[in-house]
Amino acid sequence: MASILKVENLNSYIGQYTILQGVDIEVKKGEAIAILGRNGAGKSTLLKTIMGLVNTRSGSILLGEDSLVGIPTYDIANKGIGYVPEDYGVFDYLTIAENLKLAIRNDTKDGDDRIAKVYDIFPDLRKASERMARTLSGGQRQMLSISRALVNDNKIILIDEPSKGLAPVVIETLAVALKEISKESTILLVEQNFSLACAIASRYYIINEGRTVVNGKIEDLIQDTQLQATHLGI
């Protein structure tokens, strides 16, 4: 199958600090990939680097055939990437409906239908659609943030720690929704919550100190407690 996203030997930096120093990842169409690793390993930075929010020093990022290195963030997004940052990144002074409407890109024709579909996945949002986003709970914010990535026909969706800071009950609902979404979309997921990652992803990459060190099928990782202990501290 054709690869949607291919990252090779990626190095990136913030200010004077090099964060990523050799990341290789390949995502094929329809896959759900989990990026695992300890805190501060560079997982979130990988997603930010792909989005152009963190500067690339060397290496390549290919979306299909197109290189994403050195082009502005909005162009990267317009090539067909949805991004769900770890702090949700919802716009507090816009209503839920406006948050979704703003996310619809110019080349997306069936925006309204897609919003309706998103409301079906997260009925909570439909009920609160005219409320300002700053009045929402953490779980609702996460749903809104994920929804924004769904209103366009994205080639891939980058999701950064969706379970962070949420109550276990909310995480369960989220897991169901994400599983559902992964059936139709290609997903690159950063996740600390190992069981959530296992529930959604088919393959994994482990990042350690800014490098991809291990990858493979998620079933194999579930069996391999040794590997879990070395890299994930489980």
Add this chain to the structure above:
Amino acid sequence: MDIFLTLFINGLSEGALIFLVSSGLAIILGLMGVVNFAHGALFVWGGYAYVWIYQMTNSFILGILAAMLIVFILGIIFEKFFVSRLYGNAPAQILITLGLNIVFIEIIRLIWGNTPIAIKKPDFISGTTIINGVTISHYRILLIIIGISVLIIVNYILKNSKTGMVIRAGVQRSDMVQALGINIRLYFTIVFAAGAALAGLGGALYAPLAGNVISTAGANNQILAFIAIVIGGLGNFSGTAKASFLLGLMNAFVAWFIPSFAVVTNVLVMAIVLAFKPEGLFSEGRKSILRLAVKK
């Protein structure tokens, strides 16, 4: 009774003028969070551009349009080369816009000199009508009409267009707006320039009413604009309009009944509002939008 009506009409037109001066700043400061101390220069540039083109073409409409266009271009320059580097940094914004204000006012003095240039109202609008013994100046009526039109149009754009949403979202999280595929820099430049063009419109309309243009007219009008925005509440466009009309009416009545008090009223009202209702008289709970912008 007649005097009340005269004062009322004058106050309304005064308010319309204050609104035209402050509407641009309401966008630049209120929505984008840029503490723009170059607003006075933009205003004065509008006045001079109007006079320049009006004297050349003898057309009121062309003069107004030219003023808006020239100040729009100034706005693009201001935003693109200076303000864009300083979003979220209020002290630096204050200083850089003060610097721009000084430079561009001095450029006016270089080009047009330091003495006032007299300008008449265009003939078609210079007359007055007397109803029941109350003299109503046509130009003042025009100001009220233009003021209300600007209010309606800009309010519609802010509430219903993508631009309005982008700005409201971008002030809080410009990185995330970009990550949704929107070139926020471009929006900020255009919106800043649009705010500038409104200041230019204010300057252009002010000149015929005052009877002349002078490079010092910017300073007072700039403070007036800040006052209207603070009273109306930051980030609240129609609040600025309400505050402008309130100030206009108040000025008209105070100037008539207690003239010695007239100079201080505006700042005094602003001080009182800030002290007791810092989010503005007409705020709708959006007070913290600017706090976000300034702290970032």
Add this chain to the structure above:
Amino acid sequence: MKSLREHIQRDFSKNVIIALSVLLIALLIFPKFSSYTMLNLLTRIFVISVFAMSYDILRGYMGFINLGHAVYFGGGAYVAGILYNKLGTTIPVFILSIAVVVLYSVICALVMGKLSFKKGTSVFAAAMLTLALAEVVRNIAESWRDVTNGTDGLIFKVPSILSNRIFFYYFSLIFLIVMFIILRKFILSPTGRVIIAIRENEQRAEFLGFRIENYKLIAILVSGVSAGLAGLVFGTFNRFANTELLSITYSTNALLYTLIGGTGTLYGGIVGSIVVNVFQNMLLNLRSIHPIFERWLIFLGILYIAVILFMPKGIVGTLRHFIENRKVKSDNEKSSKTEKAPGE
């Protein structure tokens, strides 16, 4: 707090102390060799430096933008002038004017502080509030003609000894040194440290049990009184006060001095005051050379813009950064050399 100590110790190393002593001696013998114009320029710089430092207490150490700081400065000048005009030009009146300026500044600072430091007031709202208060005072000065002479400005005489330029030069030099020492002591005092802690993290300081509002009030009191005294000396020096001294121009000038010199350093204010005043003086002199310098303000505006764009930390901040970088570099080189040694 330790890093602050280190900063101060480093800034005042032996070499610096020697350099300062040389500078002080040069300044002391300066009047022997100088023209009156230069003498006046330096006097002006000394007084303005105090005004700039007083601003730095708020801006640099507290992160507070005061657009009404001129209320103290202009007020100080007016108080001096009014008292001389009403009570005569004697030294006791001068001493009385000091007391009155302190009282006036304390009242202004209390009103300004009480209103601006209310919880939930944003940086911008506070800045506008200070602007409004100063504008109220300026408008009062403009319309209260009997006392202030309105927009024409107030001309007055001063005690004869204070009108001696050389005496006044030394007087303002001592004034600057004394104020510098006092303000430094204030910043290094436990109170000053709490104020810095509040700037760094207001919430944490609050959790530690400090009454934030009281500390901010103390800061604005110290700052306001210093600015008021600077205004008093400035007015006495010029024998003139006008409403411009109360206007936003002077408040933003203070902001400019501290930003050019470097905020949060105190002596940044002095550096900024020197740079701006010398630059201004130069431009004014150039007027006889080319007519463009009639519009010398253009160049001042460009200076504002250039400093913000290219030197956001100010002169002192940039120098400090430069020195630190060199230090880090040389340290790195040293350590990398020692690392390499065994391999070679």
